[in-house]
Amino acid sequence: MICDICRKNKATIIYTEVINGEKNQTCLCDECAVSMNLQGLGKNNKSDTPMGSILSGILSSYMERYIENKTSDNSSKAVCPTCGMSFSTFMRERLLGCPDCYSTFSVVIEKQLKSVQPGTSHVGKVPVNATVYELKKVEPGPEKVLKTQNGNTAPSSKTKSAGKTTDIGELRLQIKEAVQKEDFMLAAKLRDRIKELENTEKDKGPDVKKSKKSAKKPKNK
Amino acid sequence: MKKKITKWYMEKNEHDDVIVSCRVRLARNLSGYNFGRLLSNEDAGKLVDSVRSFKGEIEGREDKPYYSCALNNLGMREKQVLLETHAISPDIFTKEQPTGLILSEDESVSIMINGRDHIRIAAVTTGSNMKKVASVANRIDDMMDRRFKYAYGEKYGYLTSSLADVGTGLKASYMLFLPALTTGGKLSSIETELARFGLMIKGVYGDGNKSPGYLHRLFNRRTIGLTESDIYESLEVIVSQIADLEKKTRREWYERNRSDIEDKVFRSYGVLKYARSLELKDAMTLLSQIELGRFLGIIEPASARFDIHRLMIEIQPAMLAASFTGEDTEIAMEKIRAAYIRKKLPKIITEKED
Numbered sequence: 008m009i010c011d012i013c014r015k016n017k018a019t020i021i022y023t024e025v026i027n028g029e030k031n032q033t034c035l036c037d038e039c040a041v042s043m044n045l046q047g048l049g050k051n052n053k054s055d056t057p058m059g060s061i062l063s064g065i066l067s068s069y070m071e072r073y074i075e076n077k078t079s080d081n082s083s084k085a086v087c088p089t090c091g092m093s094f095s096t097f098m099r100e101r102l103l104g105c106p107d108c109y110s111t112f113s114v115v116i117e118k119q120l121k122s123v124q125p126g127t128s129h130v131g132k133v134p135v136n137a138t139v140y141e142l143k144k145v146e147p148g149p150e151k152v153l154k155t156q157n158g159n160t161a162p163s164s165k166t167k168s169a170g171k172t173t174d175i176g177e178l179r180l181q182i183k184e185a186v187q188k189e190d191f192m193l194a195a196k197l198r199d200r201i202k203e204l205e206n207t208e209k210d211k212g213p214d215v216k217k218s219k220k221s222a223k224k225p226k227n228k
Numbered sequence: 229m230k231k232k233i234t235k236w237y238m239e240k241n242e243h244d245d246v247i248v249s250c251r252v253r254l255a256r257n258l259s260g261y262n263f264g265r266l267l268s269n270e271d272a273g274k275l276v277d278s279v280r281s282f283k284g285e286i287e288g289r290e291d292k293p294y295y296s297c298a299l300n301n302l303g304m305r306e307k308q309v310l311l312e313t314h315a316i317s318p319d320i321f322t323k324e325q326p327t328g329l330i331l332s333e334d335e336s337v338s339i340m341i342n343g344r345d346h347i348r349i350a351a352v353t354t355g356s357n358m359k360k361v362a363s364v365a366n367r368i369d370d371m372m373d374r375r376f377k378y379a380y381g382e383k384y385g386y387l388t389s390s391l392a393d394v395g396t397g398l399k400a401s402y403m404l405f406l407p408a409l410t411t412g413g414k415l416s417s418i419e420t421e422l423a424r425f426g427l428m429i430k431g432v433y434g435d436g437n438k439s440p441g442y443l444h445r446l447f448n449r450r451t452i453g454l455t456e457s458d459i460y461e462s463l464e465v466i467v468s469q470i471a472d473l474e475k476k477t478r479r480e481w482y483e484r485n486r487s488d489i490e491d492k493v494f495r496s497y498g499v500l501k502y503a504r505s506l507e508l509k510d511a512m513t514l515l516s517q518i519e520l521g522r523f524l525g526i527i528e529p530a531s532a533r534f535d536i537h538r539l540m541i542e543i544q545p546a547m548l549a550a551s552f553t554g555e556d557t558e559i560a561m562e563k564i565r566a567a568y569i570r571k572k573l574p575k576i577i578t579e580k581e582d
Contacts (some may be wrong), residue, residue, distance in 0.1 A: 129386070
């Protein structure tokens, strides 16, 4: 039996597809079977899976740009005072510039870690001689706090509950997460919520507090 | 470097059917410097010099010779050899700034300086001795901790340039030989399963089903929110399950397509033994057929010490060029490769007759 696709190799797999009661048989060799991506033989997943991942790819990159352009909260405008890394560069390259970036972009970092990691606080090995960077919660111009470690450390910050927030920036991040998880229902709900909030904000008139510039403190080297 | 030295990938452990090697990598950064992306050339130079000076200390403590070099000053070919033996990573390979490397003589321990992170400590061994490599990497990490000032956050642990490493900075990985699962197309469903455990699997020489040699790396995606031993443990549990599944699939596959597989294995041997020109990808695929045949008891190489995976490293372009001693510089790589394999391929002692 010769493979129906390449007409060269010996067929080892018979792929039977039943669509709307119509039976269709294809004889395949190993190579062609793999290249056709017939993993779960029988399951018609060859069309679903790629589509889903393509879609989430497009959506997540779209969302990223959207967040960068539209968010007006502090973290999106933030530039790390120590190394000059900007939020947009960080989002694009997924690389931080220096230890202090962890304070500067803490809000976003927390979100990103949550989506893939089991926790957002370190519980593993502790170095004996390291320079310990404390996380500054204050948004405007985070300053570096250095201290020499003296034994035990306690993970401090509590993570805000991501449930019912009224912060549009945060909601947008949640959308992105939802899209990454391919939970489009949740994404749609969040989108509606943002629209709602935007409308109510418009009714209230221009928001003054949002345009507040972050005052940079002189950095100490 | 002409002296005869046993590299880690030549070390013979008891034959392992699925797990080729395991490796631990720790990402560390020093305070007082920007991370790799924003490090100035001047700082990069200072960083590399300061970390390279660690060579003497590590040699004294570990009691074995180490090399240290300015990686960016090496020739392209030398760098490529290091890449092919997995001593350095692709991102440090292409970096133009000052970069450095400290490498143990057997190449089982490497410290990359100014790659994606300031320091990346890696330890590797053949077979599945994760405990051993973990303790080696940990020991070197402790030494460096005392000597340098690591950047560490109370909340986020070891601060790294990428969020994919933050926390423990640990990536532990097994290199797996998965011909049956790959050919059977089961890898992608395994991949989905693995995501639930925070693990990932990737082709070593290219992605997914396209990885020649059927070599895949299983590693932890999660680095923060769990301890180092949690990471090792979850990997260990999963790797043994994957190994069992692979072996089971190989046998089932053989049961169903006995004559086909036997034909393929002997055919591969024939090609490798007599071909006069071999492309890398083909050579790797053929070699993996032989390895599979050995596992299934179809063929047995006359030399029990014959190691396919070591040969796979040795026939990579730069490795091959480095070992080539002939005069003719115009000769095609494919011909050198075929000749090299012909020379290295052992005879078969047991052949099953029909």
